[in-house]
Amino acid sequence: MATRADSGEGSCRKIQSGKLSGKWRVQYRLRKPDGSQKRVSRVFSTQKEGLEFLRSLRKDGSPVAHQITHNLTFGDWLDWLVKNDWSESLDPKTVRDRKTRYEKYAKARWSDVPLTRIDPVEVKSFYTHLRENGVGQHTIIALRVLLVRAFNQAIAPYGRVPHFWRNPFALELKTPPRRVAVALTPKEAKKALASKDLDDKRRAMLGVYLLAGLRLGEQMALTVGQINFKEKTILVDRAVKLTEKSAQTVGLPKGDKVRIAVLCDTLAAILRPLCDGKSDEEYLWSTVEENKPRMKALTYATWRRLRKEAGLPEDMSPHDCRLTHINWIEKLCPDVSTTTLKEHVGHAGVGVTEVNYTRPLAMSQSILRTSLDELFANGNK
Secondary structure (H helix, E strand, O other): OOEEEEOOOOOEEEOOOOOOOOOOEEEEEEOOOOEEEEEEEEEEOHHHHHHHHHHHHHHOOEEEOOOOOOOOOOHHHHHHHHHHHHHOOOHHHHHHHHHHHHHHHHHHHHOOOOOOOHHHHHHHHHHHHHHHOOOHHHHHHHHHHHHHHHHHHOOOOOOOOOOOOOOOOOOOOOOOOOOOOOOOOOOHHHHHHOOOOOHHHHHHHHHHHHHHHOOHHHHHEEEEEEEOOHHHHHHHOOOOEOOOOEEEEEEEEHHHEEEEEOHHHHHHHHHHHHHOOOOOOOOOOOOOOOOOOOHHOOOOOOOOHHHHHHHOOOOOOOHHHHHHHHHHHHHOOOOHHHHHHHHHHOOOOHHHHHHHHHHHHHHHHHHHHHHHHHHHHHHHO
């Protein structure tokens, strides 16, 4: 149901689907200083916040700038974001990485500059200066993403600069060529898993990567109790993460998205020897002294050994195995719906049509499980 502004302009509607489901979208016509109008959309956490903003509109359609602080510096704004927004909505590692990147490359230049006085010409010179001083293009692009996001949040939803303000950090940058992922065919994967040089633990690790598509942190946190051989599923409800002080901890998976992944018969046969005789609380790959997930460095060391023993390409990473798994399903399993694949691997962004009109979950999982087993059994592509 839409609620209209007191002035007769604008509406406030609840978002029914997608990543912003449950929030409230305010739409209104913004009259810019040159007299032109622009349709602008802004999202609020509650209906009350949306309606308050609508009531703050002037009769000419422009928002009251009671929140706009012309002397608010970028440094003060970023500090506020870290404490009041990012720390609540992002993983600690993501927040730490953003802070480190900003402090190393951008703090000295932009910390004391008011948001409304950041000049795109100076921003362009800043990017050029970084490049000329040996900062890699990937780093510059990651830094640009950080700066653009922080400034965008100052525009909306927090209204610290006017809505018609153009983000000065959003300048086009040359994108470096992306690394080409290493992908295996089912035949190559079958050969790798059959290698006589692999012991049960490393064979199981490779199997989880290739046949379940788990992320590295999810694999590291996997316990016996998460594997349901009867229902042929894997409960992915935890992952190893790094705290702000770089200590390992176990938390929710990426995006706080708990999911149920499919356990195909091929993977179940590989995992059984590793699970038999263990309690549900035991990690599949634990430290020697106690029941804790292995350190990340040790996991990568195991991967390098596993990669050599299985005859995999030298530049193949654990994430390449996940991409291989997804690629198999997308290209070689036509009966598996996009919704089922996204649920299985933990991707976000399933459209409302797919959510409402795909097969029931149990049936979809059965189709995916059968497709994987048939694909791997035939394994001749």
